[in-house]
Each structure stands twice: as C-alpha cells, then as structure tokens.
Amino acid sequence: MIEISGLQKSFGSKRVLNGLNMEVKPGEVYGFLGENGAGKSTTMNIVTGLLEKDGGEVRINGKDLSVMEEHPIGYLPESPEFFDYMTCRQYFAYIAAACSYEGDIRKRTEEVIRLIGLENAIDRKIKGFSRGMKQRIGIGCALYSGKDILILDEPTSALDPQGRAEVMQIILQLKEMGKTVILSTHILSDVERVADRVGILHNGVLQLEGNIAELLRANAGHEIMLETENLPADLIEKIAKSPFAISCNLTQHGGKVEIAEDFEEGNRALFRILAENKILVSSYQVVRPTLEQIYLKVVGAHAAAKGWN
Amino acid sequence: MLQLKAGIKKEWLELCKTGRLLGILLIILGLSLFDPIMIRFLALLMEVFQDAPSMSSLEALSGVFGQQTALASYAADCVSTGMLVVFLLLMRTAGGEQKRRSVVIPLTLGFDRDAYLYAKFLVYPPLVFISVLLGVCTAYGTTLLLFTHQIGFVDILLPALALGVYFAMQVCLLLGCGCATGKAGIFVAILYLLHTILTTALGTLGWNRYNPFALYTFGSNFTSAPDLVDYSISIGLAVVVCFAAVLFSSLLFRKKKLV
Ligand SMILES: Nc1ncnc2c1ncn2[C@@H]1O[C@H](COP(=O)(O)OP(=O)(O)O)[C@@H](O)[C@H]1O
Ligand SMILES: [Mg+2]
Numbered sequence: 001m002i003e004i005s006g007l008q009k010s011f012g013s014k015r016v017l018n019g020l021n022m023e024v025k026p027g028e029v030y031g032f033l034g035e036n037g038a039g040k041s042t043t044m045n046i047v048t049g050l051l052e053k054d055g056g057e058v059r060i061n062g063k064d065l066s067v068m069e070e071h072p073i074g075y076l077p078e079s080p081e082f083f084d085y086m087t088c089r090q091y092f093a094y095i096a097a098a099c100s101y102e103g104d105i106r107k108r109t110e111e112v113i114r115l116i117g118l119e120n121a122i123d124r125k126i127k128g129f130s131r132g133m134k135q136r137i138g139i140g141c142a143l144y145s146g147k148d149i150l151i152l153d154e155p156t157s158a159l160d161p162q163g164r165a166e167v168m169q170i171i172l173q174l175k176e177m178g179k180t181v182i183l184s185t186h187i188l189s190d191v192e193r194v195a196d197r198v199g200i201l202h203n204g205v206l207q208l209e210g211n212i213a214e215l216l217r218a219n220a221g222h223e224i225m226l227e228t229e230n231l232p233a234d235l236i237e238k239i240a241k242s243p244f245a246i247s248c249n250l251t252q253h254g255g256k257v258e259i260a261e262d263f264e265e266g267n268r269a270l271f272r273i274l275a276e277n278k279i280l281v282s283s284y285q286v287v288r289p290t291l292e293q294i295y296l297k298v299v300g301a302h303a304a305a306k307g308w309n
Numbered sequence: 310m311l312q313l314k315a316g317i318k319k320e321w322l323e324l325c326k327t328g329r330l331l332g333i334l335l336i337i338l339g340l341s342l343f344d345p346i347m348i349r350f351l352a353l354l355m356e357v358f359q360d361a362p363s364m365s366s367l368e369a370l371s372g373v374f375g376q377q378t379a380l381a382s383y384a385a386d387c388v389s390t391g392m393l394v395v396f397l398l399l400m401r402t403a404g405g406e407q408k409r410r411s412v413v414i415p416l417t418l419g420f421d422r423d424a425y426l427y428a429k430f431l432v433y434p435p436l437v438f439i440s441v442l443l444g445v446c447t448a449y450g451t452t453l454l455l456f457t458h459q460i461g462f463v464d465i466l467l468p469a470l471a472l473g474v475y476f477a478m479q480v481c482l483l484l485g486c487g488c489a490t491g492k493a494g495i496f497v498a499i500l501y502l503l504h505t506i507l508t509t510a511l512g513t514l515g516w517n518r519y520n521p522f523a524l525y526t527f528g529s530n531f532t533s534a535p536d537l538v539d540y541s542i543s544i545g546l547a548v549v550v551c552f553a554a555v556l557f558s559s560l561l562f563r564k565k566k567l568v
Pocket of ligand 2: 153
C-alpha cells in the first residue's frame with residue numbers, strides 16, 4: 001500500500017533520513033516509532049506531499065507519489081491547530097469544501113462527529129476544547145472525505161490517560177472499518193494496544209520492522225517466574241550455568257529465570273531439571289517481553305555503539 | 310468556486326466571531342465622531358483664551374478650526390491611527406494563520422490555495438473601503454452639527470473615494486505581503502512606516518502626480534476641487550497596485566512551504 005525505499009532528507013547539513021525503507025500493508029495499523037527528533041514527522045510530511053524529498057522513492061498503491069494528482073492520504077499533523085473561532089459544525093463544513101466533498105455535507109459531518117464522539121460539542125466553539133477533543137477533530141478532518149489511508153502524527157502525545165484512551169478507541173474503530181492507519185508516537189504502550197506492525201526509526205533508517213507478535217517472539221528473551229519449595233543452592237547454580245538461561249535470579253523459594261533464544265526448548269530443559277530433582281513448583285508464569293524492551297534494545301544498542309566511536 | 314464561497318464565509322465568521330468587524334468599524338467610525346468634536350473643542354478653547362475677540366480674529370479662527378479642518382483631520386487620523394489598528398486586527402488573517410499553522414489541515418486536505426487567498430482579498434479591502442466611505446460621511450454629518458456650513462456634500466465625495474481606495478490598497482498590500490511570506494507583523498511595521506514617510510516625503514518632493522501612494526493628499530483635500538485627470542490616474546494606478554498585490558501573492562503563496 002505504501003512502499004518507501006531509500007528515502008533521503010537533510011535540513012542544511014543535518015541528515016535526518018538516510019535511506020529509509022518502510023512498507024505499510026493494506027488494512028493494518030502501523031506503529032511508527034522513534035525518539036523525539038528521529039525524523040518521524042519529516043517522513044510523514046514527505047509521504048503526504050508537504051515536504052520535498054532529497055532522494056529515494058515513495059510509492060502509494062504502486063504509483064509514484066511525485067506523479068500523483070490527487071493525494072490518497074488523510075493526514076493529521078503533529079499538534080494540529082484549527083480556526084478555533086468556529087464551531088465544530090462550521091469547521092467541518094469548511095473541511096468539506098477543502099476536500100470538495102460531493103455528498104450530503106450535513107449528513108457526513110454528523111456521521112464523522114459521531115465517529116469521533118463529539119456529538120455533545122457539535123455546536124460549541126473549538127476554542128474551548130480540550131487537547132483530546134482537538135485531536136479528535138483532527139482525526140475527523142483526516143477521515144472526512146473517506147480516504148483509505150490515514151496518517152496520524154503523534155495523536156496521543158500531549159494527552160492525559162483518558163484522552164489517550166479515547167483516541168485509541170477511535171483508531172481501533174478505524175481499523176475495524178478497514179482503514180490503513182500509520183500512527184507515529186513515542187508512547188510504546190499505545191502502539192502495543194492497537195498496532196499490527198511497527199517500525200523503529202533511529203539514525204535515519206528503520207532499525208527494525210515487523211509484526212509485533214513476531215518481533216516479541218524473536219527479539220527479547222522470555223522470563224519465567226517460579227515459586228518453589230526448598231530449592232537447593234547447588235540446583236540453583238546448575239540452572240544458572242545451563243545454556244538456556246541468560247540470567248538466573250533464584251532463591252530458595254523461587255524467582256526469575258530469563259530464557260535464551262529458543263524459548264520452548266529452554267522452557268522444557270528448565271522443567272526437566274526441576275522434575276528430575278523432585279522440586280515442587282507451586283506457581284509458574286511466563287513473563288512476555290514488552291515492546292519497550294525491544295525498543296530500548298534497538299535504540300540503546302545504537303546509542304552505545306555511538307558512544308564507543 | 311465552492312471553495313471560494315467557503316473561504317469567504319470563513320473570513321466573515323472570523324470577522325464577526327472574533328470581534329474584528331466591530332473593531333474595524335469602531336475605529337473608523339469612532340474617529341469620524343471624535344475628530345470633528347476635538348477640533349470644535351479646540352476652537353472653543355481658542356475663543357476662551359482670546360480675551361477680546363474682534364470680528365476679524367473670529368473669522369480667522371473659523372477658517373483654521375472650521376469644517377474643512379475637521380474633515381482633513383479625520384482623513385489624517387483615519388489613515389494613521391485607523392490604519393494601524395486595522396492592520397493589527399488583520400494580522401491573524403494576513404499570515405498569522407500560517408504561523409499558527411491552522412492552515413495546514415485545510416490546505417493539505419486540498420483547499421485550493423488561490424481560493425483561500427482570493428477570499429481574503431474579496432472580503433477585507435471592500436469592507437475597509439465601505440467603512441471609510443461611511444466614516445467620511447459620518448464625519449461630514451458631525452461637522453454639519455458643529456460648524457458653520459462651508460462644504461457641500463458633493464465636495465466630499467471625491468476625497469472620500471480617494472481615501473477609501475488608498476486604505477483598501479494598503480490593506481491589499483498587507484494581505485499580499487503577509488500571506489506570501491507568512492510574516493504579518495513585519496509588514497504591518499513596514500507598511501505603516503512607509504505610509505508615514507511617504508506622505509511627507511512625496512509631499513515635499515512634489516511627486517504626488519499619478520502616484521497612488523499620494524492618494525491620501527486627494528483624500529484630505531476638502532477645500533479645492535482636484536485635478537480630475539491626476540485624480541483618476543492615481544485612483545486607476547491604485548487599483549492596479551491592488552491587483553498586482555493579488556497576483557504576486559498568489560504566485561508566491563502557491564509555492565509556499567507549510568511545514
Ligand atoms: N523545517 C526544518 N528545518 C530544519 N530542521 C528541521 C526541520 N524539520 C525538522 N527538522 C529537524 O529534523 C529532525 C527530525 O525532526 P522530526 O521529523 O520533527 O522528528 P520527530 O517527528 O521524529 O520528532 C529534528 O532534529 C529537527 O530539528
Ligand atoms: Mg514529530
């Protein structure tokens with residue numbers, strides 16, 4: 001749906017994008033991650049045609065962006081501003097004109113406002129709206145004309161937990177409607193909740209891209225939490241020295257063991273040792289790695305590498 | 310066309326809902342009441358301080374502080390104080406929206422940049438033009454109540470037109486420069502200073518002929534009938550300047566980066 005290859009962009013001597021490759025598939029929610037200043041907004045501004053690229057290629061539905069006449073993307077820019085003296089309804093009427101909307105504008109406006117959950121504020125001035133409400137208006141603008149691809153730049157960054165939850169709810173709804181959504185953020189828990197795939201932008205390129213579940217499986221060690229009865233010290237040492245254990249933090253009554261790459265094999269090996277020594281396991285839990293761990297691993301590794309140079 | 314309509318509606322909403330319309334009318338019409346009263350008050354003061362007013366000095370006074378002084382004083386205040394206030398009120402629409410980035414969403418969604426720009430030119434210069442005409446008429450009405458009648462209503466029409474066109478031209482220039490660069494504040498300062506300098510400099514140099522920036526001189530002359538050829542050419546050139554501002558800003562604005 002969106003394919004970016006070798007994208008380059010510099011501001012003066014500062015190189016922001018350095019051969020970015022990225023692929024967004026139809027109907028997915030794509031979490032575009034990266035720390036502040038990584039170049040997320042720059043990428044999105046290029047994809048939506050607001051910025052010129054220095055090099056590389058952006059293809060949308062197989063067509064080169066630079067030869068497109070009509071843009072197939074609805075865009076919510078970072079920290080959006082509105083004509084805040086207008087009411088919600090008046091603003092959407094203006095937006096309808098902007099997208100040259102051809103249907104019944106009144107009906108469409110009400111539909112969009114229902115979708116973003118602002119029915120109660122439809123005739124209120126935007127000026128008094130909370131940030132969360134403004135972000136929702138922004139999303140409403142992006143989807144007004146019914147475009148299939150939506151790019152949302154940090155829609156939750158400045159919001160309180162409730163505002164974030166509301167925006168996330170709308171994004172889930174968009175996903176159900178079959179829209180393709182690109183969501184940039186540095187709030188990882190938000191992405192974990194709604195995204196199918198993620199890409200992590202760092203140093204001008206995507207360091208990692210893929211399905212969240214697969215990335216979690218492949219990239220971080222799993223931990224097993226145990227509660228046991230009388231785990232002898234020599235056995236703890238034996239587990240700690242086994243090849244499957246990356247780290248071992250056990251005491252007499254249990255604790256944590258981090259399992260290496262092949263989780264299933266490691267898991268089995270651990271329990272074989274416990275069973276052979278007739279240790280009674282009273283509780284057992286697999287702690288899944290979080291996206292945050294992966295993110296820190298990717299970004300942290302590079303930061304560390306930079307430090308040595 | 311639809312977008313032009315939406316654009317005009319937007320500018321009207323902005324004018325009405327933010328109190329800018331009220332501000333513009335208040336300053337232009339307010340001055341038209343204030344100036345004649347002020348001049349009348351000065352005349353009264355002078356009469357009081359003159360201990361034994363002889364017939365001749367009273368006559369001289371009514372010449373200095375008469376109806377035409379009051380009207381000329383309105384014309385001067387209208388294009389100095391009035392213009393500055395109007396400029397400040399229009400800063401948001403002339404580029405301020407770009408600075409606040411509230412134009413980004415509509416323009417990226419496909420609002421035609423020309424339609425966005427033309428809507429402004431279709432709303433503000435005519436509004437200012439009409440307000441100034443009204444202002445001169447109210448000023449004239451006020452002078453009729455306060456002074457001995459010296460000037461006929463017909464005689465104020467040409468100066469009023471010149472003043473209105475001059476003001477509208479300045480607003481066009483502000484809209485054009487502000488929107489093309491996204492920096493309204495700087496151009497408020499530049500245009501205002503230019504106005505102040507030009508009105509005096511052109512007068513001293515005698516370069517007033519055909520000069521649209523000297524239209525103000527026609528606009529403040531209520532004593533003698535203007536040279537109609539000079540007058541018409543100046544007005545014509547001012548209109549040309551307006552259209553040039555529209556065209557030029559449209560060309561620049563089309564290429565303008567929004568982020
Ligand atoms: N118009 C610009 N001119 C100069 N530098 C810019 C411009 N836009 C962005 N940058 C720089 O590019 C880098 C990436 O910015 P941005 O894309 O906004 O990052 P992100 O959205 O990931 O936080 C930043 O270091 C920023 O300072
Ligand atoms: Mg950003």
